[in-house]
Amino acid sequence: xxxxxxxxxxxxxxxxxxxxxxxxxxxxxxxxxxxxxxxxxxxxxxxxxxxxxxxxxxxxxxxxxxxxxxxxxxxxxxxxxxxxxxxxxxxxxxxxxxxxxxxxxxxxxxxxxxxxxxxxxxxxxxxxxxxxxxxxxxxxxxxxxxxxxxxxxxxxxxxxxxxxxxxxxxxxxxxxxxxxxxxxxxxxxxxxxxxxxxxxxxxxxxxxxxxxxxxxxxxxxxxxxxx
Numbered sequence: 001x002x003x004x005x006x007x008x009x010x011x012x013x014x015x016x017x018x019x020x021x022x023x024x025x026x027x028x029x030x031x032x033x034x035x036x037x038x039x040x041x042x043x044x045x046x047x048x049x050x051x052x053x054x055x056x057x058x059x060x061x062x063x064x065x066x067x068x069x070x071x072x073x074x075x076x077x078x079x080x081x082x083x084x085x086x087x088x089x090x091x092x093x094x095x096x097x098x099x100x101x102x103x104x105x106x107x108x109x110x111x112x113x114x115x116x117x118x119x120x121x122x123x124x125x126x127x128x129x130x131x132x133x134x135x136x137x138x139x140x141x142x143x144x145x146x147x148x149x150x151x152x153x154x155x156x157x158x159x160x161x162x163x164x165x166x167x168x169x170x171x172x173x174x175x176x177x178x179x180x181x182x183x184x185x186x187x188x189x190x191x192x193x194x195x196x197x198x199x200x201x202x203x204x205x206x207x208x209x210x211x212x213x214x215x216x217x218x219x220x221x222x223x224x225x226x227x
Contacts, residue, residue: 004065007052010125011035011071013086016048020055025136029058041089041102041110049114066118069107070125072155076166079108079122125149127164130157 005028010017017032031051038044056064072084081087083103091099107122130147133139139147143162149155158165 003059003062005059005062006065007055007067009048009052009067009069011069011074011081011087012125013072013084016044016051018048018051018055020059029055031055035087039088039090039098040092041105042092044089045110045114048111052115064118067111067115067120068128069111069120069122070128071105071107071122072125074107074122074124076121076123076127079106079120081105081107081122124155124157126155127157127166129155130159131164134159134162 016035019030020028071081073082089102093099126149147157
């Protein structure tokens with residue numbers, strides 16, 4: 001049977017970190033770059049794709065199951081990041097000058113242009129961190145807890161009765177500081193690529209968690225596979 005791996009992307013205010021992970025949460029490789037070196041969103045995505053392709057090359061013969069993206073103010077319902085407080089991206093004018101700030105960032109739509117056949121899902125990074133802790137981290141066995149993430153900003157995700165708490169429209173449960181939430185990752189619904197999921201049902205593929213301020217090691221996984 002072909003081994004399935006997935007890409008997880010942590011979009012932080014300082015760094016963007018991408019990992020290639022398996023069903024057990026093992027990281028097979030990672031790449032990173034400075035988020036703020038790419039003020040134009042189109043350039044940022046092109047740089048992100050370079051890292052994704054670099055990771056795919058280190059695991060030939062495997063199947064890429066999907067791409068999960070954790071981003072401040074990411075909305076898993078709509079697939080966009082809604083005015084992330086600690087990240088700024090801009091349009092590029094025709095003359096090459098800097099244009100208006102992009103407030104509603106079409107992450108899923110833009111990444112899927114490069115990977116149209118793959119499930120691509122985003123979520124608020126702190127929510128994704130909570131999922132990671134619940135499945136493979138310090139919150140294993142817990143059904144009610146709050147995850148606090150510390151990075152460029154401060155964020156939080158809430159799990160109640162074993163389910164991620166989502167408010168109407170997606171972001172209402174997020175606990176964020178003025179500097180914005182800090183990042184981890186998202187999860188992808190492998191059962192229906194067109195349908196955003198409400199983690200953690202048994203129909204998703206892995207993504208990747210990365211937070212040096214939460215753990216001393218480089219990262220841990222937030223994965224749940226279709227059974």
